Each structure stands twice: as C-alpha cells, then as structure tokens.
Amino acid sequence: MNLDQVGYIDCHTHLADPMFEDDIQKVVDNARKSGVVAALVCAITPSDFPKVLRLCDQYPEILVPCLGIHPVQKDLTGEQRCVVQKDLDGVLTEIECNAEKICAIGEVGLDFQPRITPESSYKDVQRSVLKTQVDLANKLNLPLNVHSRSAGKPTINALKEFGARNVLLHAFDGRPSTAMEGVKEGYFFSIPPSIVRSDQLKLVQQLPIENIVLETDCPGLGPVKGERNEPANIEISCDYIAKVKNITPLEVKKITTQNALKLFPKLLKILT
Template identity: 70%
Template structure:
C-alpha cells in the first residue's frame, strides 16, 4: 500500500511552548497532511505530560518514552544523566509499554559542558545500554539523540546490539552516518536543513530508503530562534526532494513507507 501522508518521527509537543495552543498546532499539522507524530520524553517528569497529551489526541499522537542523556538539576541547569534518572522512569515505561511507539529520546550527548570527562561518558553509555536492552526486551525501536557524539553513538548502538534505530537530527559526518546505514539504521531530517550545510551533505549521501522526516518541535525550526511545529515537516520534504532530485510527492511516499518499516505501530494511523 502507498500512503499519501506525512509522519513526523520526532517531536516534543508536550513542551510548555505549546501549552496555550496545542489544539491549533495539531489541527494545522493535520491540515498539512500529517497522519501521525511521535512525541518523545526527555526526563522522568515528561512521562505523564506526554501520555496525557497523546490521550488527548489519540488518532494522531503516539508516545515515545525514554531518558535523554541531558537532564536538569533542581535549579533547571543542564547536567549529565545518571542511572538514578532511569530508575525513576523505568516502572512507568514498563507500565505503559503497550501504548509506546518507541523508546526515546535516548542516546549520547558529548558536549564538553555536559560531559566533561570519561566518567560522565560512561554514565551516559550505561543509561543508553539499559534502554537498548529494554527496547529489545519489548520489541520496540529506538528514537536516538547523538549531539556531538555521532561516531560513539553508532559504535555503542552496534556494540549493544540495537537493530531498529532512528538517529534524529544527526550532526555527524556523512561517512559516519553511512556506518549506521550498514546496520539498517534510519536518519530523520528536521526543517533546519534549510540553514545547515552539514545536513545537506548528509542528505546527498544517505539513501532515500534510510531517510525519515521530523521536526523536533519546538526546536530546529527553519528560522533560527522561532518555535518549530509539525506542519513544517513539509519544508524538510521539499528540501530533501530538491537535493535528491526527486519530487516532493516521491519523498513524502518513501519516507512514510520507511517510517512504517521502523515503527510498526504506525499502521493503525496510516489509512
């Protein structure tokens, strides 16, 4: 079956930036042709917000629960994840496993201000490994973050035996991304591609069979500093089409088929 719709494979629609107009944002996304959007968590505190939001819009939003490599302390300052952060979340993740589209957002983030030494890197790897094992146990794909850590993230995923993987907004070199392609991993492209030479180079090398669409809303807008929304997925589609020498309709069709391969629970959303 061929689908004439979009899938936004990575969003944060439970973010407070959408608290006043989420109904309008979802309706605008639907009007753009988005059949489904995956909503990811980052912290244990995000879990009830994401689940509640997906229950409000059950015919379009799907939850992805996971613990991000960057957390915040009680003052709201960013810090490296710990295994205790995952322990806070894992029972909730288990409790709601039948609702989940994927485990995410998980991964590695080796920005020096967050991860200054080998001890912090080891902590992130341990949390990632535990979530890879959790995903394998439940037969779920992974929605993966890899900022400033493209090579070590792909190496870790291979080492941990991860098979069904989406690397979102990948900021590494195309040659590193191709190591992920060899493993069957997918890469999702946000609207910020229009202002990213790195992402254009990435798109040129990635096979279209390994490309998905995302917005990472409210981040990674086509206009720096503006709030991003799922409706901007059309911008990613059009730009990929231009770079790859395809029509936007072809990119729309192929990326949606790719999304269904990686996220089988989408089948009930794509009519």
C-alpha cells in the same frame, strides 16, 4: 494503503513541551491541514512521562508516545546536567507498564558536548544509561528514537556494540561517512526543517532515500533559528530532500512514510 493520501509522518517531536501549552489544539490542527497524519511525541525527563501520555491520549488519532531518558537532564534550578543512573532507574517500570501504548523508547542516546561531559566518567554514565534502554527496547521489541549530539560516531558504535536493532538517529550532526556506518546496520535518519540553514547538505546527499524519514524536533530545529517550530513545517524537510535527491516531493513523502511505517509499525494502528 494509498500513500498519496497518507501524508507526512513526523518521527520526532516534543509537543508536550511547555511552549505548546497555550495553543496545542491549533498546533495539531495546523499539522493536520499541512498533511501530517502521525507524529511521535518524545519524552526527555521523567517528569515528561505523564505529560506525553496525557497529550497522546488527548489526540490518539494523530499523536503517539515515546518514553525514554535523554542523556541531558535538568537540575532543580533548571540548569542542564548529564544524566545519572538514578534518572532512569525510577522510570524503567513505567516504561514497561506502557509498552503496549508507546511507539518507541526515546528520546535516548549520547550527548558529548564539553559542558555536559567535562570528564570522561560522564560519558561512561551516558553509555550505561543508553545500554539499559537498548536492552529494554530489545526486550519489549520496540524501536529506539536516538539523540547523538556531538557524539555521532560514539553513538553508532555504542548502538552496534549493544545490539540495537531498530534505530532512528534524529537530527544527526556527525559526518556523512559516520552516518553510512549506521546505514550498514539498517538505521534510519530523520531530517528536520533546520536542514535549510545547516551544513548537513552532504549528509542528505549521501544517505540513501531508503534510510531517510522526516522530523521536526519541534519546538526546536525550525527553518528560522529562534522561532518555535511545529509539525506543520515538515513539508520544508520533504521539499529540501526532494531538491537534493532530484525527485519529486510526492516521491519523498511516499518513501519516507513507507520507511517510518517499517521502523514504527505501531503507526499502522493510526493510519488504517
């Protein structure tokens, strides 16, 4: 495979988000024009599952689905709340039924923002939900696409404790020293375009390039706060990493693509 021609892999998106409903064709076309050859589309809530699967069926040559339950859900009024076991119980069978189709279990993880986990019992529930999904990923031999907001160290410790094997920690906001504990386990870390306005320079400096992949997390985490992000911005992450690592953007593209294919081998079906 000629990686000069393969292009970028966006390892974490939310292209099934309502923000893309009106112009998804244009967004996908822009991604292709920018050199994106594959993008992982992650679910957050149970209601996302059919949307993610339908969208990836619509664009099978570039989009691949990830199904999982996020630690932050929404109540009937749209307000964010902590996940509960019931959120996951209702979709476990659906994840298993789509095991051949999905690229990873995700988005899963921990989110210990005080407003989401006002009491320690909420954290225990999140850990339980995460453990169930780690066990499922191991059973199905699938990677994990992991969220760890305000919970970098607890997330890595939990993943180690639960025996997680193939892990992507997306948009990691923990300390670089904590990330290096994940590196020891062989975990990968994806860097979004918001890196140009964040304080995570030291993270990119310390992470080995062999453990870095690219993401946009669109529609969030774009280069300009408040503006809708999309996969076409992946080059911004690549160029930033190249500057920090003092290597060429082409080298970053090639290495991060190799890393993504190692972590998500099902992508080879798209790229070959």
